[in-house]
Amino acid sequence: MLFATTVLIAALATSPATDTTLAVARGTRLSVNNLAGRIIVTAWNRDEVQVHYTSDDDDAAINVELSGGEIRVSQRMRHGPAEIDLTINAPAWMPLDLQGTETGIIVSGSTAPVRAQSVEGDITLTGGADNVSLNSVEGAVRAEGVRGALDIQAVDGDVTILDMIGALSIQGVDGSILLESVTSSAVRVSTVAGDVSFTGPIAPNGSYSFTTHDGDLTIRPVGALNATVTVSTWSGDFESAFPVTIRGSQNSKRFTFTQGTGSARIELEAFDGQIRLTR
DSSP states (O other): OHHHHHHHHHHHHHSOOOEEEEEOOTTOEEEEEEEEEEEEEEEESSSEEEEEEEOSOTTOOEEEEEETTEEEEEEOOSSSOOOEEEEEEEETTOOEEEEEEEEEEEEEEEOSOEEEEEEESOEEEEEOEEEEEEEEEESOEEEESOEEEEEEEEEESOEEEEEEESOEEEEEEESOEEEEEEEEEEEEEEEEESOEEEEEEEEEEEEEEEEEEESOEEEEEESOOOEEEEEEESSOOEEESSOOOOOSOOBTTEEEEEETTOOEEEEEEETTSOEEEOO
């Protein structure tokens, strides 16, 4: 009987525990590194972090550690990296640092800073505040409801930003950029090959720069337009739904005009594409 009990305990100890729950104090951060699979983080109103993982690999396992004000979740390397899906519930206030290689990342409900990086995988964020950084080499990036500064780098994939308030910086290479309901006084957007579309109010004294080498620019100001607009193009055309009066010398490739008080600054540049300023 004693032998049977000992064997049972040993079996439980060596079988993977797929759920881990830790109580956390405010100020604790969550750091996740998953080499392959998915990272899904959903905010809840408990001061606890719950980690669940699934994998088709029998050798898959994870480490969950709480130390120095940080919870660290990572793969336990038994025989090299495995494909693991991580599903995590975390407090909405908890800052997030999420990394992966062949990894899709999904975050919803966060009211804290978020940093998410993936080499091959889409990144989808709903929420996020203060400072948000999203970086994907091969994958689409989508963010909705950000309340704070947002920085995005995307090499090969489309970028979609919806309903955000705060400073915005986007660097793309091969992909279109769609910006809808963006409220910001500081916007910097550039891509090499892709269209750029922006819809949002133009803040007094705001600064806006939109650049694409091989694509079209479409800018739709919401509300009054009081801006000094500079347009640069090489082989494309410029269309405006607003009256344009150019004073002084005029260059067909680069020119400046003023709308209203001219307090904001807008720079529009497309080497080989159409530039449209619409209502």
